[in-house]
Amino acid sequence: MLHACRALLTVAAAVASKSWWETIAMTPSAPASTDPRIAQVIRRHGARADALIEVLHQVQELHGYLAPEVLREVATGMGLPLSRVHGVASFYHLFRLEPPTAHRCAVCLGTACYVKGGAQVAARIEQRLGVRLDDAAGDGVWALQHVSCLGACGQAPVLVVDGELMTRLSVDPPEALDARLEAAGLPQRTTT
């Protein structure tokens, strides 16, 4: 009993320290047992049903994705049916229900990027990484998804590599594009 209390205290103290936060936020793994941080997020929003999307955003930030047991915890904590929580989590594109790969590229295929060769950028990356566009599993390390517009149309075509926006990619000649991709850390997995 005493042991359990002390363990809880350690967690609470650790939560208060920012560095611990950051390490955990970057590790996309969900603990098997309940996570006190989820209850905390819910409490911060007063467990109001209308805060569900905001709660899911924050929980995803903590865990990297929304695992089934996490959704169950959110449902219990907010006093909502699991069907409602799952319904919302699966409706919105930005909520991930599967663990993400360590590295991610998002290629913009909005109209401006499309007109300026966004599809060629996507094809080149597919070829380079040996992954398929919008296959969330990717090659286990890298995955490539599309986004429909980042509002950076003035700098088209654009690409996001691990949260970093790359702009004005030139698709012609392909070597110039390769150099930019190389600089961004995209490995050459396949031979061209």
Next chain:
Amino acid sequence: MPVTPQLRCCDASGCRSAGGQALRRALEEARDAAGLTAEALAIKPVGCLRLCGSGPLVACDGPGPSQLFGGVAPEHAGALIAASVAANDGSAAVSDDPLAAHRLDLSDPFFALQQPVVLEGCGQVNPESIDDAIAFGTYAQLHRVLQELTPEQVRDEVRRSGLRGRGGAGYPTGLKWDTVALQPPGPRYVVCNADEGDPGAFMDRSVLESDPHRLIEGMAIAAYAVGAERGFVYVRAEYPLAIERLRLALQQARSRHLLGNHIDGTSFNLRLEVRVGAGAYVCGEETALLLSIQGQRGMPQPRPPFPAQSGLWGAPTLINNVETFTAVPAILRQGGHWYAGIGTEHSKGTKVFALSGAVVNTGLVEVPMGTPLRTVVEVIGGGVPDGSPIKAVQTGGPSGGCIPAERLDTPVDYESLLELGSMMGSGGMVVMGASTSMPEVARHFMGFSVNESCGKCVPCRAGTVQLAQLLDRFVEHRATPADMERLDALCQMVKVTSLCGLGQSAPNPVLSTLRWFRHEYEAACREPAACVAAGGVER
């Protein structure tokens, strides 16, 4: 008034991604190295300076006319500081100007033909400083409205201005405000739709990143005019900087008692909150947006009841777009008649467009309604970079259409664009050159609609998939004359029978390209001659 010498550095996300922040740090170091103080030469982060394609942008103010520099690297910082010093002490310009290649001509039509109303403060004020916003005049109209005008008078002024919803549908704003205000007594809400999802549109993002206080002022005035005490700004999650700045601005406004209880010593209370979307295009549709604010799946509902009658938690709710709210302070300052004097008979005022695609000058443009499309894309935009003719201009995103080159003399207003089978939309304008294939564009948009259909009604959920498969046949040159007929018929069916705007307008990119570029579809058939012979229904 003496002009304080200053350098305005664009710190909106476009210029940031082009290295704007590193440039600003380099400028501050160069200023220190030159022995100048922050008072002698202010270096101020500002919002969008319009010509996003040439970022990072820096404007240099002094006693003379302002100068603008683009594509400036940190190593030019010293030269830029020297140039602003020279401009301020009136010394002769250096004969060998190291910045010559970076000077942008402010008398160029791109800048000269713009008429900033919504974007007045954009690029002028520091978006993270409420003091700067107040010094620029923001919140002065809220103050005047609360002290001097009744809600009816505010609504009268907005009605007089002829302002129409800038989100795309063009519903008269004054009428919408009246509808909400005249509902039976009880709580009301104001909601700002900042879920700017149309690919090719970045006007709202620019306003949020550049002048968030102006939007808050507009929303507060609207809330007063309709009797609301609570409101939300629904922003898409893809705009992190906009969200950050809006949250900061709201916090600053609360700490100055410009939001909260007893604003300006009156009995007017207002609580505003930010709600962040989660990547669903359909949430730009107002009924879906309201459900999303309430933490639910963003699925459109049949109207009526309209949100003005029954919106958030069943209460009358005013929903307007970012640009609509942001236009309000200027309308109250200059008067509705002034605003109504700009633009055309049925489309008053100015409109902000996001110009991108195959065009020399990409960026943000605010022009009077009724400006010919040609002026926007050829004169202001500078045409296609390689000098070849423009093939088409896409407006209205996935709900709009492609306007062919031969119709470029059409004035840009709500009705004219609808007549051409496109629509105003929120203001994205993507220029297409000769190399863009129209059936491919149509398939591109249909793929978008397939992804974004919420799945509630069958015509949209299944119809868009069928349309995408039909378009595949054209793109892959295996279409038959029967496919051509099917494409026509299915477009009409989806358009007429879908529940919400997303489904109803999903066929527009196909219909408009079929109308203006039918020959490309015919040429894309397996046996082009057969398709031509089969003809088609002319619209």
